[in-house]
Amino acid sequence: MFSPSLFAAAxxxxxxxxGTVDYLVIGIYFIFVLGIGFYLKHFADTGxxxxxxxxxxxxxxxxxxxxxxxxxxxxxxxxxxxxxEYGIMAAHWYWIGAIPAxxxxxxxxxxxxxxxxxxxxxxxxxxxxxxxxxTLSATxxxxxTVLMSGINMFSMAxxxxxxxxxxxNFSIILSSITVCLYVALGGLLSAIFNEVLQFMLIWFGAxxxxxxxxxxxxxxxxxVDRIKANVPAIHPENPNVDYTHMWRVMGNANDNAMGMHWxxxxxxxxxxxxxxYWTTDFLVVQRVLTAKDLRAAKMAPIxxxxxxxxxxxxxxxxxxxxxxxxxxxxxxxxxxxxxHGGHSYNEVLPLMLARYCGxxxxxxGITALIAGFMSGxxxxxxxFSTVWTYDIYRPFNPNATDAHYVAMGRWCTVIGIIxxxxxxxxxxxxxxxxxxxxxxxxxxxxxxxxxxxLGMLWKRATGYGGFLGLLAGVLSxxxxxxxxxxxxxxxxxxxxxxxxxxxxxxxxxxSALWSGLICFIVTIVVSLMTTxxxxxxxxxxxxxxxxxxxxxxxxxxxxxxxxxxxxxxICVIFNLIFW
Amino acid sequence: xxxxxxSIWFLIxxxxxxxxxxxxxxxxxxxxxxxxxxxxxxxxNLHAGIWWGAIMLVLGLFYTVKFRPK
Numbered sequence: 001m002f003s004p005s006l007f008a009a010a011x012x013x014x015x016x017x018x019g020t021v022d023y024l025v026i027g028i029y030f031i032f033v034l035g036i037g038f039y040l041k042h043f044a045d046t047g048x049x050x051x052x053x054x055x056x057x058x059x060x061x062x063x064x065x066x067x068x069x070x071x072x073x074x075x076x077x078x079x080x081x082x083x084x085e086y087g088i089m090a091a092h093w094y095w096i097g098a099i100p101a102x103x104x105x106x107x108x109x110x111x112x113x114x115x116x117x118x119x120x121x122x123x124x125x126x127x128x129x130x131x132x133x134x135t136l137s138a139t140x141x142x143x144x145t146v147l148m149s150g151i152n153m154f155s156m157a158x159x160x161x162x163x164x165x166x167x168x169n170f171s172i173i174l175s176s177i178t179v180c181l182y183v184a185l186g187g188l189l190s191a192i193f194n195e196v197l198q199f200m201l202i203w204f205g206a207x208x209x210x211x212x213x214x215x216x217x218x219x220x221x222x223x224v225d226r227i228k229a230n231v232p233a234i235h236p237e238n239p240n241v242d243y244t245h246m247w248r249v250m251g252n253a254n255d256n257a258m259g260m261h262w263x264x265x266x267x268x269x270x271x272x273x274x275x276x277y278w279t280t281d282f283l284v285v286q287r288v289l290t291a292k293d294l295r296a297a298k299m300a301p302i303x304x305x306x307x308x309x310x311x312x313x314x315x316x317x318x319x320x321x322x323x324x325x326x327x328x329x330x331x332x333x334x335x336x337x338x339x340h341g342g343h344s345y346n347e348v349l350p351l352m353l354a355r356y357c358g359x360x361x362x363x364x365g366i367t368a369l370i371a372g373f374m375s376g377x378x379x380x381x382x383x384f385s386t387v388w389t390y391d392i393y394r395p396f397n398p399n400a401t402d403a404h405y406v407a408m409g410r411w412c413t414v415i416g417i418i419x420x421x422x423x424x425x426x427x428x429x430x431x432x433x434x435x436x437x438x439x440x441x442x443x444x445x446x447x448x449x450x451x452x453x454l455g456m457l458w459k460r461a462t463g464y465g466g467f468l469g470l471l472a473g474v475l476s477x478x479x480x481x482x483x484x485x486x487x488x489x490x491x492x493x494x495x496x497x498x499x500x501x502x503x504x505x506x507x508x509x510x511s512a513l514w515s516g517l518i519c520f521i522v523t524i525v526v527s528l529m530t531t532x533x534x535x536x537x538x539x540x541x542x543x544x545x546x547x548x549x550x551x552x553x554x555x556x557x558x559x560x561x562x563x564x565x566x567x568x569x570i571c572v573i574f575n576l577i578f579w
Numbered sequence: 580x581x582x583x584x585x586s587i588w589f590l591i592x593x594x595x596x597x598x599x600x601x602x603x604x605x606x607x608x609x610x611x612x613x614x615x616x617x618x619x620x621x622x623x624n625l626h627a628g629i630w631w632g633a634i635m636l637v638l639g640l641f642y643t644v645k646f647r648p649k
Contacts, residue, residue, distance in 0.1 A: 360605030
C-alpha cells in the first residue's frame with residue numbers, strides 16, 4: 001500500500017529526494033497509526049470511552065497528548081520560520097506565553113474542569129452561565145475547528161509538494177483517510193495513543209538539527225557572530241537589529257524586528273492570548289480531561305509544560321541556525337521572488353533537515369513533519385466531534401442512548417474530515433481567507449479566557465454577564481481587526497498596537513489585550529447589575545463555593561505544585577540567559 | 580470487564596527500535612559505501628545516522644522489554 005514506487009510516482013521534483021529506507025520509515029509510521037486505530041476500536045464503545053478515552057489516562061499520557069495536540073507541523077514550521085523572520089523573540093511564545101499559562105491551567109483551573117465532570121469547555125459554560133454562552137462558544141468553536149483542520153490538511157499537502165514534490169491531491173487523500181480511520185475507529189483514545197507516538201517522533205526527528213547546527217557553527221557564540229554578519233543581507237530593512245536577544249530589544253518598538261513593545265508581549269500575549277489558548281481551547285484541554293483522577297489532571301499540564309519549556313531548542317534554535325548557515329536567503333510568502341523559485345521563511349526547517357540528514361534520518365524528519373500535521377488534524381477532528389455531539393446535537397435530542405451518541409461521534413468524525421477536505425480545497429482559492437479564518441479563531445480565544453476565569457474565580461458572575469461579556473469581547477476584537485485591515489493611514493495601528501510600525505503579530509497581541517479587557521469589564525458590570533445564582537448551584541464550578549478534594553497523601557516529589565515550581569524556575573532561567 | 584490494552588510505551592519502544600535498526604543500518608551502509616560527494620550532507624563525516632539510530636535502538640529496546648504485554 002505504501003510502496004516506494006507509489007510515493008515516487010507522486011514525486012516529480014522537490015527540495016529533497018528520499019531513498020528506499022526513507023520511504024520505509026514513512027511507510028512503517030502509517031502502518032503503526034492505522035494499526036493502533038484498528039486495535040483500539042474494541043476499547044471505544046461507550047461515550048465516555050470514545051469522547052474522553054474512558055477518563056483513565058495517566059498524567060504522563062494526558063500531559064504528552066496535551067502538548068502533542070499543539071505541537072503540530074504548523075507549529076514546527078511556523079515558529080522556525082518566524083524565528084528566521086523575527087529572531088529569538090519568537091521564544092516569547094513559549095517562555096512567557098505557554099509555560100505560565102500551562103502551569104496556571106494545572107494548578108488553578110483544572111480542578112473545576114475536572115470536578116464539574118464536563119465533557120468540554122462549552123459544557124463548562126453551560127453549567128456556569130447557561131445555554132446562551134454555551135451555544136455561542138460551541139458553534140463558533142465547531143465551525144472554526146473544522147476549518148482549521150482543512151487549513152492544516154492543505155498546509156501539509158503544500159509542504160509535501162514543496163519539500164518532496166508530492167502531488168497535493170495525493171497528500172490530502174492520504175492524510176484525510178488515515179486520520180479519519182484511526183479517529184473514527186478508536187476515538188479519542190486512538191488519537192491520544194497516536195499523539196504520544198507522534199510526540200516521540202517529532203523530538204527524535206527534529207532534535208538532531210540543533211545538535212549538528214551548533215557543531216557546524218562552533219557553538220552558540222559562533223552562531224551569533226554569523227547571524228550578525230548575515231542579517232544586513234538577509235533583512236536589509238533591519239540591518240542593525242539584534243536577532244539573538246529576547247528582552248533587551250523590547251524597550252522600544254522600533255528596536256526589534258517585530259515592532260513590538262514589551263507590554264504587548266507581557267500583557268497581550270502572556271496575560272491574555274496564551275492564557276486563553278492554553279486554558280480554554282478545547283483542542284488541548286480535552287486531552288487533560290481524560291486524566292484518571294484529579295491529581296493526574298493537575299499534573300498533566302505541568303508535565304506538558306516541562307517538555308514545552310525545551311521545545312524552543314528544536315523549533316527556535318533551527319530558525320536561528322538557518323539565519324547563520326543557510327546559503328539561500330529566505331523571504332516572505334508574498335515576496336515576488338517566490339514566483340521564481342525563491343524559498344519562504346516556512347521552509348527553513350525542511351532546508352535544515354536536507355542540510356544535515358542523510359538516508360534514514362531524512363525519512364525520520366519527514367515522518368516527524370507528517371506526524372505533526374496528522375496530530376493537528378486529529379486534534380481538531382476529535383474536539384469537533386465531541387463539541388458537536390454533546391454541545392450542539394444533544395440539546396436537540398437529550399434522551400438518546402449512549403450508543404446513539406457514540407455513533408453520532410463516529411459519523412461526525414467522518415463528516416468533519418469531509419468538511420476539512422472541502423476547506424482544504426476552497427480556502428487556498430482565496431488566499432486572504434486563510435488569514436481571516438485564523439484571525440476569526442483568535443477572536444474567540446482572548447475573550448473566552450475572561451469569561452471562563454471570571455466564572456471559576458468570581459461567584460458573583462451571572463449568566464447575562466458571562467454571555468454579554470463574551471459577545472462584547474468577540475465583537476470588539478472583530479471591530480479592531482476590520483479597522484486595522486481597512487485603514488490605509490496606519491492610524492488604527494498606532495492606536496491598537498501603540499506604534500504605526502507594528503507588525504501583524506504586534507497588532508494581534510494588543511488586539512487580544514483590549515478585547516480581553518473589554519470582556520472582563522462588560523462581564524463585571526453586567527453581573528453587578530443582574531441577579532447572581534445561589535451558592536448552592538455553584539458547587540464544583542466556582543472556587544469560593546467548592547471544597548477542592550485533597551490530592552492524597554503523596555510525597556512532595558509527586559505533587560503538581562512542586563513540579564510547577566521547578567518548571568517555572570527553569571523558564572525564568574531561560575528568560576534570563578537569553579535576555 | 581474489558582481486557583486491558585497494551586501499553587502505549589510498548590508501542591513507542593517497538594517503533595523506536597525498528598527505526599533504530601533501519602537508521603543505524605542505513606548509516607553503516609553509508610559508511611561502507613559512501614555516496615558521491617555531491618550527495619553528501621553537511622557534517623556527514625560525523626555519521627550521525629549511526630549514533631542517532633543506535634540511541635533510538637537502545638531506548639526502543641528498553642521500552643519494548645520493560646512495557647511488553649504480560
